[in-house]
Amino acid sequence: MKRIYLDNAATTAVAPEVVEVMLPFLQDTFGNPSSTHWHGRQARAAIERVRKQIAAYLGASPAEIIFTSGGTEADNCAIRSAVRTYGLKHVITSPIEHHAVLHTVEDLAAQGIIEMHLLQVDTQGRIDLDELKQLLEKHPNALVSLMHGNNEIGTLNPIEEIARICKHYGAYYHCDTVQTMAHYAIDLSRTPIDYLAGSGHKFHAPKAVGFMYMRKQSKVHPLITGGAQERSMRGGTENVAGIVALGKAMELAQEHMQEHARHIRQLKKHMIDLLLAKIPGVSFNGTSQDVDNSLYTVLSVSLPPSPHNDMLLFHLDLQGVSASGGSACSSGAVKGSHVLAAIKHPAARGAIRFSFSRYTTQEEVEQAVEILHKLLSSENPVELVRKNSL
Numbered sequence: 001m002k003r004i005y006l007d008n009a010a011t012t013a014v015a016p017e018v019v020e021v022m023l024p025f026l027q028d029t030f031g032n033p034s035s036t037h038w039h040g041r042q043a044r045a046a047i048e049r050v051r052k053q054i055a056a057y058l059g060a061s062p063a064e065i066i067f068t069s070g071g072t073e074a075d076n077c078a079i080r081s082a083v084r085t086y087g088l089k090h091v092i093t094s095p096i097e098h099h100a101v102l103h104t105v106e107d108l109a110a111q112g113i114i115e116m117h118l119l120q121v122d123t124q125g126r127i128d129l130d131e132l133k134q135l136l137e138k139h140p141n142a143l144v145s146l147m148h149g150n151n152e153i154g155t156l157n158p159i160e161e162i163a164r165i166c167k168h169y170g171a172y173y174h175c176d177t178v179q180t181m182a183h184y185a186i187d188l189s190r191t192p193i194d195y196l197a198g199s200g201h202k203f204h205a206p207k208a209v210g211f212m213y214m215r216k217q218s219k220v221h222p223l224i225t226g227g228a229q230e231r232s233m234r235g236g237t238e239n240v241a242g243i244v245a246l247g248k249a250m251e252l253a254q255e256h257m258q259e260h261a262r263h264i265r266q267l268k269k270h271m272i273d274l275l276l277a278k279i280p281g282v283s284f285n286g287t288s289q290d291v292d293n294s295l296y297t298v299l300s301v302s303l304p305p306s307p308h309n310d311m312l313l314f315h316l317d318l319q320g321v322s323a324s325g326g327s328a329c330s331s332g333a334v335k336g337s338h339v340l341a342a343i344k345h346p347a348a349r350g351a352i353r354f355s356f357s358r359y360t361t362q363e364e365v366e367q368a369v370e371i372l373h374k375l376l377s378s379e380n381p382v383e384l385v386r387k388n389s390l
């Protein structure tokens with residue numbers, strides 16, 4: 001069976017060009033970048049090249065880029081460091097942030113270090129900028145943590161506007177850009193964001209390598225104490241091969257950003273059209289139906305109530321389609337999606353997230369919709385799967 005991978009918001013395939021450039025750093029050029037001899041210097045030079053490259057992509061300076069083990073660490077580091085460094089007492093965020101942000105802020109609140117403020121979101125996952133302004137009026141010395149593109153429902157936040165509002169009130173702005181990094185252009189020379197997070201495995205580099213952008217500051221507290229690596233902000237020997245891979249993945253993304261975006265947007269539009277034509281009562285979560293104004297890699301589909309909805313992802317998997325999903329259900333053993341709950345997605349409806357990459361083909365999208373259509377119109381999907389009649 002040919003497998004169809006439509007879960008690129010979870011992770012992406014490592015690009016062959018990326019594998020190629022990282023291999024020498026696992027083999028011959030294996031030195032420790034902190035060593036001063038030839039082997040170490042080769043590794044150090046490779047890391048610094050990538051640091052410069054990422055800084056140039058963001059309109060930042062190389063000293064503002066700190067390599068991490070991925071998005072979760074970058075979010076943790078940014079939030080905890082900002083709160084500690086500036087003695088902040090208030091963090092403003094939203095209920096649809098990734099758990100890397102939400103659980104970090106909740107932890108700081110549980111320790112009594114900060115007060116957590118959750119902005120409301122509407123049924124499409126959009127925040128109200130007036131509510132943000134009102135909160136900042138009361139607590140200007142705050143950290144605001146609001147993501148760029150939502151990983152479950154694809155809603156985009158107006159980050160330039162949020163950054164300007166934060167600057168106006170003197171608040172710090174952390175933006176979780178894990179889903180948008182290397183998919184959208186971000187210009188920090190014009191957008192006053194204080195912290196960003198990037199994760200290689202969302203743009204065809206390997207897992208467990210990423211970075212944090214941190215606007216130049218006078219004093220900072222490390223999240224991971226140890227050696228003096230990463231300007232003493234993050235102890236531990238760097239993942240040299242991973243960082244080299246991150247650089248190549250970023251280079252490929254940057255060079256072909258428009259072309260990849262065009263390809264993926266076409267696929268998403270095609271899938272929306274096919275789903276609307278084939279599945280009566282289908283709708284789309286967040287703003288994901290608005291192809292030009294949502295995270296183009298994500299399509300969150302809401303299915304009419306059906307007894308099969310609970311097992312749909314399982315049946316799709318059996319038929320060779322990898323996607324992900326969730327429900328707004330918050331009771332019982334299965335923990336539902338906090339994002340779907342926040343946008344009040346009806347628990348009876350099924351929710352599937354399809355997410356695309358530059359490697360996804362039109363044929364794969366068409367096959368996936370056909371399989372979903374057959375599963376939903378079948379009285380007994382288990383029997384269908386048993387007979388392998390799809």
Ligand SMILES: Cc1ncc(COP(=O)(O)O)c(C=O)c1O
Pocket residue numbers: 009010069070071072073075098100147149150151176178179199200208210
């Ligand atoms: C929006 C968002 N933030 C943070 C993360 C965590 O990134 P990582 O898997 O690199 O720790 C993810 C991963 O799914 C994400 O989608």
